[in-house]
Amino acid sequence: MSFYTSLSGLKAAQTDMSVISNNISNAGSIGFKRSKAQFGDIFASSPTQSTKMIAGQGTRLNGITQQFTQGSYESSEKTLDMAIVGEGMFVVRGEPPREQVAYTRNGSFTKRPDNQVVDSTGAKLQLLPVDANGNVTDNTLAGAFDFVIPAASPSDPTAELVNVSIGLDGLVTATFTDGSDTILGKIAMATFPAMEGLRPVGDAHWQSTGESGPPTIDAATNGPMGAIRSGALERSNVDITEELVMLIGAQRNFQANAKAIEGASQISQTIINMR
Incomplete structure (x- = not known):
């Protein structure tokens, strides 16, 4: 399950970076309005299960919304x-x-x-x-x-x-x-x-x-x-400084989820090699 949880995080971080990259690439476009990716957590359980004993199942994209604020x-x-x-x-x-x-x-x-x-x-x-x-x-x-x-x-x-x-x-x-x-x-x-x-x-x-x-x-x-x-x-309402900071954060999220997948893989490999 940890593979799929981290995989959803990888996909979310990739989508976030794509949205931010599109904002940066259109910083010089006349009348362009920046977009922002919004995410939500995934949680599922049966009615008879105690939620105190269940972890979440990752994240999902709720939508990409446009920010119609005034440009310069x-x-x-x-x-x-x-x-x-x-x-x-x-x-x-x-x-x-x-x-x-x-x-x-x-x-x-x-x-x-x-x-x-x-x-x-x-x-x-x-x-x-x-x-x-x-x-x-x-x-x-x-x-x-x-x-x-x-x-x-x-x-x-x-x-x-x-x-x-x-x-x-x-x-x-x-x-x-x-x-x-x-x-x-x-x-x-x-x-x-x-x-x-x-x-x-x-x-x-x-x-x-x-x-x-x-x-x-x-x-x-x-x-x-x-x-x-x-x-x-x-001009566009893209703030390059803000977008670059958000891009760094999205990159860190991607790296963290990749590390989580690597850790889960190592644990699985250890269990398989146990005699």
Whole structure:
């Protein structure tokens, strides 16, 4: 039994090191959120047995949870680089025919040749419709639409685009050569009842699940959505010093369990060689 008990410890330490290694490797990834492995003990006995006479049977992985704490920020000279100060996430939509909706903290957006604003995976950033005063008129996923930067003023095709500005509340305004301004919408953001239940799909993107609950869609500065900082990017929330200390601890656990297996093997060999 001691073999299997120590073997479960070896597997747990290996999983712990894998999680920590993944955190360290993504320390420079924009919008990445660190993960933490959580373990629980294994204990089993029949109803008629006294638990005072039974040892545990090892450990098992309860789950790998993500830590959605705020990451540090770095300045950027691009207007389409955005960082969120709060709990919200950007809403992006994939290409047809699936047009799968995902949520991300990676605010590194660029403009494609067709003037659509996309993230690093090519998913299109979503906007919410607003009225003339900049108030959101539809805060649902069905009402959200693709962020497309106009090449010219809607009222004057000869007036070319000069600038695009993004406010703290996510209001996107386009300015043209004739001095006119056009409000394009507000950047769609989402929060969830249980952020830890989101399903990671890579590239700092997540999808909603039954464990996360349905998304609440709204604009920035509303509730826990937070504010949007244009010209900045949120780095990962990985603390290298903390991760290295945890990695050393996981290595020590692995070595200790390996020693326990070696000791059990020696005891078994001694018993077998007894005459």
